[in-house]
Amino acid sequence: MNHRNATTVDLRSDTVTRPGPGMRAAMAAAEVGDDLFGEDPTVRALEERTAALFGFSAALFTPSGVMANQIALQLLVGPGEELVCDAEAHVLAHEEGSPARYGGIQTRTVAAPRGVITAELLAGVVRRGNAYTLGSRAVEVEQTHTRAGGTVQPLAALREVRELTAGLGLAVHMDGARIWNAMAASGTSAAQYGSTADSLAVCLSKGLGAPVGSVLLLSEENLARARKLRHGMGGGMRQSGILAAAGLYALTHHVERVAEDHDHARLLARGLRDSGFSVRPPETNIVLVEAPGAGEAVARAAEEGVLVTAPDPGTVRLVTHLDAGEKQCRRALEVLIAVLTETGAGASGLRARGPAAHERRDARRTRTQESEVAA
Template sequence: MTIGNFETADLRSDTVTRPGPGMRAAMAAAEVGDDLFGEDPTVRALEDRLAGLFGFSGALFTPSGVMANQIALQLLVGPGEELVCDAEAHVLAHEEASPARYGGIQTRTVSAERGVITAELLAGVVRRGNPYTLGTRAVEVEQTHTRAGGTVHPLETLRAVRELTAGAGLAVHMDGARIWNAMAATGTSAREYGETADSLSVCLSKGLGAPVGSVLLLPVEQLSRARKLRHGLGGGMRQSGILAAAGLYALDHHVERIAEDHAHAEMLAAGLTDAGFTVRPPETNIVIVEVARADEVVARAVQEGVLVTAPGPETVRLVTHLDAGQKACRRALDVLAAVMTDVVTGVRNTAPAGHL
């Protein structure tokens, strides 16, 4: 898309990427079959590859990350049972109350700093059940944590959570939509992360740049139940190898390059800091900037071909990805620094004395 003479710099989300010619060619050439009958070789290849990579015995291709998470939660937590997660978790904020609606799951939240759930935090929260008390059944962690700004749960933290939960007989589901970013940022391997959870959902359509899909990794004993849940949620797909092929292509071509997205996020954060704004130091590909009248900043930037979001009234969010190269990010920086300075100056000039 172009606005005026400029290519649009779309930093609203890493979900906006479009498949390039190589990925499209791989999709067109995919061998397919009816996956509801378990007969799609390309889906099978994707599932097997990811199961092997993260060290799980089973895997299930789903149309979305939401569906992968909800299947996982329903597998681990029954109706009338309790899930503990961060108050800003994606499964709560952006999944249409599905734990309650479809799983009958009671959620109890903790307010984790930077969205990072620790064993210390959990120790004071998880409950053993008794005839009068609802016990905790599972814990959910998000790697990386989106609403906190792409923050990373360190491996040691996850291991400690795993130890505590295992000791208490609780399961752990990891929403690893952006686990690829955590791997790129820390050098931690897929298998090391995989060892810290009972189930793990990974997205193909965010940093990896595929158009559709997630894969839920789980013990193979749970696979047939997971397939039934997916079907019941309307996620039984037929010749979905055409989509899985995009995921396989992304695993071959788009994993290594994620470090570039992180470098672009660093560059944006440094530039906006230099321009006088408070920026949360990005850990991965998400940059959060504090600025008054965030909605106005978003609206003005769009007119200059720079697309960002305002998750709060005084925060602007930028997400770097495959389709926003260095040139686009540099332009976004110039435009945002100018627009934000202008908006803030306007606020200063119009606010009553003492209000800024």
């Protein structure tokens, strides 16, 4: 069911964006071929451009970030071998158990504050292995960290992890689904981040506004096997240059503007905090609000045309993106302040119930309708 209309503000994720006229024109004009035969020139152009940007020798276009991550993990960790990652990593929490299901990979986790993996944390966890003990084979880091609220893995920490793992003979995979946000927030270049990992998956639909697709960056020597794994997972596409063209357009037009999303996230966080709510300071484009009864708040906000999510029963999540500008964020802020107050999430702990709450909601709906007419 499509919840969106012309006045809806959708802050559920930065994946909800829709291609604009320029991107659609690029897709319509794309030169294509059969990519399973390696003959789609637009796909090759996207792969070559992304590999060069991050300093890798090869790249592979995939339908999704989950597929890109799972291909990478199977390249680095064999069945019955061990991957070390954060306990709240996307590859564990949001990828349907794929490391174990499809790769036969055992995982060992660390509880990383704010999702930031450090060499110090890893030193006490990774295992060298011997004839009687399973050894670790790779470490996974996430940039930015989704469940921690879009936190950035600092370049210095990544370099220390790289130094530690190199000394132990371990590989590093980076789930860089929102690496564009990390680049904008930290000023770190793509090549600098790329130098800290053996493989790196970047998403084109999170932050950059493409309709679908990720790119797995890896070594040339692993490319043939990666292509076979993609095919076996059902990711072998044909004239996929139509999709790759959207990615190329996004790389040209949407990377630098990601910083605007961070400005809007700070606007939302500041407004909610000033109204008495507990908000985790956003580092990038994800805002986490402490909200007992979050599910009720999400449902009420949807009634007012503002779509957000509840990653757990006590948290409301907002994600800014290129389809939600300042005007839309300010409208969302007004609705969320009222809704969170009514559901008792404010610092005062007061719960507005009964006729008074409905009267306020009706008044707010009237104000919204009047502003839409005026616009």
